[in-house]
Amino acid sequence: MNNEKVFLLNDKEDDLGDKKLLRKLDWHLIPTMTFLYLLSFLDRVNIGQAKLDGLTVSLKLSSNQYNTCLSVFFVLYVVLEIPSNLILKRLRPSRWIPMIMVGWGIVMTLMGLVNSYASLLICRLFLGAAESGLFPGVNFYLSSWYKRRELSWRISIFFSAAALAGAFGGVLAYGITKMGGVGGQEGWRWIFYLEGIATVVVGAIAFFFINDFPSDRPKFLTESEYNRVMTRLQTDAGAGASEHFSWKQVFAALSTWKVYAWSLCYISILVPFYSLSFFSPTIIQNLGFITYQAQLLSAPPYVFAFFTTMITAYVSDKYAHRSIFIIVWLSVSIVGYTILITLENLVVKYLAVVLVAGGLSPCIATCIAFISGNVSPHTKRATALAFMISVGNIGGIISGQLYRTQDAPRFILGHTINLGFCALGLISVVILLFGLRAENKRRDRLYGPINAPMVLPDTEVQSSDTFDVVSEEDRRRWGYEYMSEKEILDLGDQHAAWRYIL
Known part of the structure; x- marks a missing residue:
């Protein structure tokens, strides 16, 4: 290779320079995105805490009307996820993400003013539209910065905000509802007011803190760091290093069986996860606890979920495996739902809720890392990821209908349907595991195994x-x-x- 200085890259060993670079990337990218998603998920599910404090009584909502308000959130959310990812690619994250944050923060604040079923329904519909761009957008954004085997840990840190929102939301709601009567407003309205205003303020500030894609040469990287980032990504992606937009890649993403298998797996995880997020305060209250106890006891399951998510992410990245962890944790959730269906002991059933939450949460982050690391090039990955997340969030429409007032206190129907979805997810990920393994073996047989590290010139990176x-x-x-x-x-x-x- 003439007299050029060369270096070796492989995905099993990073040199000290890479570790230092990764720490810098993590510090500039992960905390901001995690905090934004915490606010997003908090705003999405705080209606469950508001219900405990009298929202359904104040607005005279029937069980079906309340459940419809939960489900309608996902109608525009699902429709707009793929377009939002394509807009993100063109407008850049530093512009698009703050815009949608301010939008959903305004809608959330206005939810405190609702006085009827119709007005709550409209607010939930537009809240879903405004939030639709964050979750798929940030997952695509992170997959554009990190190598494939580095993704699970970072996506899990980001997604752990959902677990933190579940834990923090109950405690926060308990405190906010003490403001009932202030300004002549009920306590549940203050949940929407304060959390909505906080989102608007953070969204406005986020414009100054969000960095764009690596190819946009963000200012926090030096020239040599930028070159190193691009080299790492291109070496890891190989033939997927292309970043140009292509409708051909969009259609390619939608024409492979694997994307539909991932989507089936993802919706099978999200149906029980969302129903738990929306109804865990109600489920726990119906175990025999009063309102404030149910709000506080909704926190521990999500604390456990936070730890299972982070531990799974670390081990998953360390060994570069995804499917086995989804299989294990879905099996744990199936055990939890089986206990909820068959047993009546209060303590055991509460522990089953903890098991279910702790099992479902790591599956979501791992499934996202699973597809993100296995689809390339850039536009194809953005489309596949947004499609999977869109299909998965159809599960939000389903989940809002599973726990009906007439099924209290045991909610056998809801638990049984969720158990069935967990089993369907298990089947889907096993199909993916055997299908991808067979394809790897086929390519090894035809072209030989890929073991040697890539050798690249240590010069300015070109596309x-x-x-x-x-x-x-x-x-x-x-x-x-x-x-x-x-x-x-x-x-x-x-x-x-x-x-x-x-």
Whole structure:
């Protein structure tokens, strides 16, 4: 390679410079996004705490009307997720994310003024529309900064905000409802007022703290750090290093069976997860606790979920495996729902709620890392991720209907349906595991195993085909000698040298 200085990169060993770079990336990217999602999830599910403090009584809502208000959130949320990810790609995160945050913060604040079923329904509909861009957008954003085996830990830190919101939300709601009577307003209205105003303020400030994609050369990176980031990403992505927008990649994402299998797995996790998020205060109250006890006792299950999510993420990234952890934790959730259906002891059933929460939470973050690390190039990944999350959030529409007042106090119907979804998720991830493993073996058999580290010139990074720069012999071996560089880049995860993370 002439007299150029070269360095070796492989995905099993990072040098000290990479570790220092990762710490810098983590500090500038993860805390901001985690805090934003905490506010998002808090604003999404605080209606469950408001119900305990009298929302349904004040607005004279029937059980079906309340459940409809829960479900309608996801109607526009699902429809707008893919368009939002494409807008994010064009407008940049530092503009798009603060815009939608201010939007949903305003809607949340206005929810404190509702005085009828219709007005609450409209607010929940527009809240879903405004929030639709954050979760898929941030997952796509993080997958654009980190190597595939580094994703699970970072996405799990981000998603742990949902567990923290579940834990923090009950305690916060208990404190806020003590403001009942202030300004002539009921306590549940103050939940919406204060949490909505906080979101608006944070959204306005976020414009100054959110960094854009690596290719936008964010200011916190030096020139050498920027080059290193781009080299790491291109080496890890291989043929998926292409970042140009392409409708061909959009259609490619929607034409592979794997995306639909991931989507089926994801919706099977989200139905029980959302129903637990919305109804855990009600479920716990119906175990025999009074209102303030139910609000406070809704916290421990999510504290446990936080720890299971973080531990799973660490081990999952360490060993570069995804599916086995989803299988294990879905099995734990199935055990929890079985206990809730069959037993009547109060303490045991509360512990079952803890098991279910702790089992479902790590599955979500791991499933997102699973698809993010296995779909390429850039636009194809953005589309596949947004599609999976959109399909999954249809589960939010379903979950809002599962726990009806007439089924109290045991809620057998809701628990049984959720158990069935967990079993469906288990089947889906097993299919993915065997399917991806078979494809890896097929490529090994046809093209040989990919073991050698990639050798790249230590020069300014260009948007090039990292497989192509290795040797013309590889091009001939893979049958790509008559393909242009752009065509090879567009292969992404269909490239002969790509191996799926299981």
